[in-house]
Amino acid sequence: MTRTSLILAAAGGSAALLAGAYLFQALGYPPCPMCWWQRYPHFVAVAIGALALVARGPALPWLGxxxxxxxxxxxxxxxxxxxxxxxxxxxxxxxxxLGSLSGADLLSTEAPRIVMCDQVAWSLFGISMASWNAIFSAVLVVLWVLAARASATSRGVTRAA
Structure with missing residues (x-):
């Protein structure tokens, strides 16, 4: 694969994972705080991918x-x-x-639905969304590293043996 196709695949993979997260959210699976934490680096990776398509060198792919x-x-x-x-x-x-709150206090609050980080909201083959993100993101790391290596090679930058 070429440097450009690797960057497109890596940044596109982050965009696809974000799209999937928002799709699940639209289907009634609200994200917990840790789910949000997992989204932020994907936004960064997509932005880095856009920059890396116009800028040369291995620095941006390494950041991705x-x-x-x-x-x-x-x-x-x-x-x-x-x-x-x-x-x-x-x-x-x-x-x-919650022992210090009375039943009336608990019922009178109009708090949004609290999504717990330690509860699996959805899984496929026994693997939760957080686990799938970890797996797919590890694949994206490999694509970014390959893009960085391709960038270094195309510029004549090689590692010392």
Missing amino acids: AMAALTTSAIGVMHTGVERGWWTIQTSCTGGGD
Whole structure:
């Protein structure tokens, strides 16, 4: 694959994952805070991809790889929270103390629906959306790295042996 096609595939992959996330949201699966965290690096990767198509050199593809790696790592962290492998200190994992509130206080609040990060809202083959994001984003890291290597090769930049 050429540098351009690798960048298009990598940035397009992030755009597709974002589109899928928004589709699930439209279908009634609101995102938890950690789901939002996973989206931000994809937005960055799409922007980097647009820039990398007009600018030369390996720097932007390497930044794209870092963005994809970041969202993949957040997906792994989110998967661990969903599966109970570890806990993180965030307001979306439950365990809060509501003992100080009366029943009337709880019923009188008009809070939006709270989506918990430690609950799997949807899965396919036992793999949650956070896990799928981690997997697909890891593939995008590989595409970005290949694009960076192709950029370095096309400029005559080689690694010392």
